[in-house]
Amino acid sequence: MRKKFFIYGFLLFLIVAAIYYYFKLGFLLLIILPILLVIGIFNSIQKKHAILRNFPVLGYFRYLFEMIAPEIQQYFIERSTDGKPFSRNQRSLVYQRAKNIDSNTPFGTQLNLNVRSYEGIKHSIFPAKVNEELPRVLVGGPDCKQPYLASLLNVSAMSFGSLSENAVRALNIGAQKGKFYQNTGEGGLTDYHLEGGGDITWQIGTGYFGCRDANGNFNPEKFKEKANLPNVKMIEIKLSQGAKPGHGGVLPAAKNTLQIAKIRGIEPHTLILSPPSHSAFSDAKGLVHFIAKLRELSNGKPIGFKLCIGNTSEFEAICHEMIAENCFPDFITVDGAEGGTGAAPLEFADGVGMPFEPALIFVNKTLSGLNIRDKIRIIGSGKIISGYSILHAIALGADMCNSARGFMFSLGCIQALRCHNNECPTGVATQNKMLMKGLVVTDKSDRVYHFHKNTLHAANELLAAAGKSSFADVDSNIFMRGDEFTSLSDSYFPDNLSNITNY
Numbered sequence: 001m002r003k004k005f006f007i008y009g010f011l012l013f014l015i016v017a018a019i020y021y022y023f024k025l026g027f028l029l030l031i032i033l034p035i036l037l038v039i040g041i042f043n044s045i046q047k048k049h050a051i052l053r054n055f056p057v058l059g060y061f062r063y064l065f066e067m068i069a070p071e072i073q074q075y076f077i078e079r080s081t082d083g084k085p086f087s088r089n090q091r092s093l094v095y096q097r098a099k100n101i102d103s104n105t106p107f108g109t110q111l112n113l114n115v116r117s118y119e120g121i122k123h124s125i126f127p128a129k130v131n132e133e134l135p136r137v138l139v140g141g142p143d144c145k146q147p148y149l150a151s152l153l154n155v156s157a158m159s160f161g162s163l164s165e166n167a168v169r170a171l172n173i174g175a176q177k178g179k180f181y182q183n184t185g186e187g188g189l190t191d192y193h194l195e196g197g198g199d200i201t202w203q204i205g206t207g208y209f210g211c212r213d214a215n216g217n218f219n220p221e222k223f224k225e226k227a228n229l230p231n232v233k234m235i236e237i238k239l240s241q242g243a244k245p246g247h248g249g250v251l252p253a254a255k256n257t258l259q260i261a262k263i264r265g266i267e268p269h270t271l272i273l274s275p276p277s278h279s280a281f282s283d284a285k286g287l288v289h290f291i292a293k294l295r296e297l298s299n300g301k302p303i304g305f306k307l308c309i310g311n312t313s314e315f316e317a318i319c320h321e322m323i324a325e326n327c328f329p330d331f332i333t334v335d336g337a338e339g340g341t342g343a344a345p346l347e348f349a350d351g352v353g354m355p356f357e358p359a360l361i362f363v364n365k366t367l368s369g370l371n372i373r374d375k376i377r378i379i380g381s382g383k384i385i386s387g388y389s390i391l392h393a394i395a396l397g398a399d400m401c402n403s404a405r406g407f408m409f410s411l412g413c414i415q416a417l418r419c420h421n422n423e424c425p426t427g428v429a430t431q432n433k434m435l436m437k438g439l440v441v442t443d444k445s446d447r448v449y450h451f452h453k454n455t456l457h458a459a460n461e462l463l464a465a466a467g468k469s470s471f472a473d474v475d476s477n478i479f480m481r482g483d484e485f486t487s488l489s490d491s492y493f494p495d496n497l498s499n500i501t502n503y
């Protein structure tokens with residue numbers, strides 16, 4: 001190909017030169033062709049890119065199309081029910097609810113319902129009255145001195161660093177308006193999380209950002225200072241997250257700005273990998289002691305932990321240790337392996353951890369089997385973006401839900417899949433000041449507020465359609481699954497995941 005490129009390129013140049021000489025036409029081509037020839041010569045001798053070595057100029061089109069492939073896919077190829085991780089229909093639903101406009105759908109479902117994967121609510125012939133009040137759940141076990149009355153739906157952990165400052169601020173103002181909490185994510189509690197006055201769940205990851213000493217270990221004094229701020233309603237120890245369980249946080253160098261490095265106490269403009277495990281504890285007993293320590297330091301605020309289920313016996317061991325020490329977390333957040341992230345290695349995103357549904361059933365059954373379910377709230381996070389997904393999570397064992405990507409869509413995220421390279425075009429998941437300007441905090445905080453409100457209202461409507469008046473009455477029997485319409489509770493395999501019947 002290289003030979004052809006030089007022969008044809010040179011001949012073309014001679015022809016264009018001749019045309020210009022005789023007819024005074026094609027001046028621009030006369031300038032461009034030598035430039036392309038020089039680029040071609042350079043590419044044909046470089047040794048890094050095989051495509052460009054063989055196709056010295058045409059090869060660039062491959063890179064161009066690769067670059068815009070997600071946009072081509074989304075704008076021209078994707079159908080309403082396609083799109084991953086979220087379909088166009090799912091995204092549109094969030095946009096409409098966030099804009100507080102009509103989110104009804106015309107003409108009937110676009111899904112094929114006579115298939116094994118079908119799942120639906122068994123509605124009642126006698127629906128209940130729709131509750132206009134948005135549901136809340138009290139979090140705080142026997143040792144908690146400052147229980148928190150949480151909304152049924154809240155903002156899942158997403159750090160400042162992963163999200164832009166405007167995104168964090170808009171979420172916080174929205175949370176304040178709608179009376180729900182924003183989880184800080186493992187990047188630490190910043191001024192942007194506090195200025196809007198919204199409730200906060202402060203997440204403590206393995207990097208201990210915001211409460212670490214010079215060596216990166218947990219610092220009780222720094223923790224105490226922040227944990228006792230009035231906005232901080234709950235504290236969450238992050239053990240793992242669904243998108244990269246067993247890996248630890250990833251902050252790409254491009255997003256590690258001077259400001260973020262200062263907040264976290266790290267080297268700016270470098271890739272920051274938080275360790276996969278905590279230095280404050282290394283086993284089940286240590287975790288339980290750490291919970292007790294944080295509870296004491298925070299003056300009895302609700303303390304919980306977040307994890308994606310992997311080795312089920314390890315989770316059981318933690319439960320046994322809680323019983324042995326008579327010390328229980330106030331909540332456990334269960335994240336599914338299908339969870340979102342700012343950045344994760346593909347192997348971890350695609351192939352590590354238990355998906356949301358069986359994980360939730362497993363945790364619920366394990367706690368119930370050990371008779372400790374009443375002391376601990378279960379928070380479910382795994383693609384919660386609609387009233388249906390909330391009801392579904394509750395049916396499988398959750399008391400309340402967190403949503404990360406749902407709230408990102410409400411901020412204007414278009415699923416451009418650029419969270420990891422600082423090029424998020426909507427200003428949601430970037431530290432690029434220019435791009436961030438596109439996200440107007442006042443406008444987007446309203447959308448956050450409306451998305452939360454309208455989604456919970458939809459959950460209330462579904463609850464009523466199922467003939468129930470309280471979310472506490474919801475269990476897996478209200479769902480049917482498959483083309484044989486078996487009960488959802490019969491479609492899972494939790495009992496062979498663990499020996500809970502032996503407890």
Ligand SMILES: Cc1cc2nc3c(=O)[nH]c(=O)nc-3n(C[C@H](O)[C@H](O)[C@H](O)COP(=O)(O)O)c2cc1C
Pocket residue numbers: 156157158159162163184185186187203238240241242306335336338339340341342381382383384402403404405406419429
């Ligand atoms: C941009 C982004 C950043 C995230 N950062 C964190 C984090 O700091 N800590 C954490 O525990 N989970 C983090 N997560 C995971 C979410 O909190 C949530 O558990 C997961 O995405 C599943 O919820 P979803 O399906 O509603 O997105 C992040 C997710 C996203 C999309």
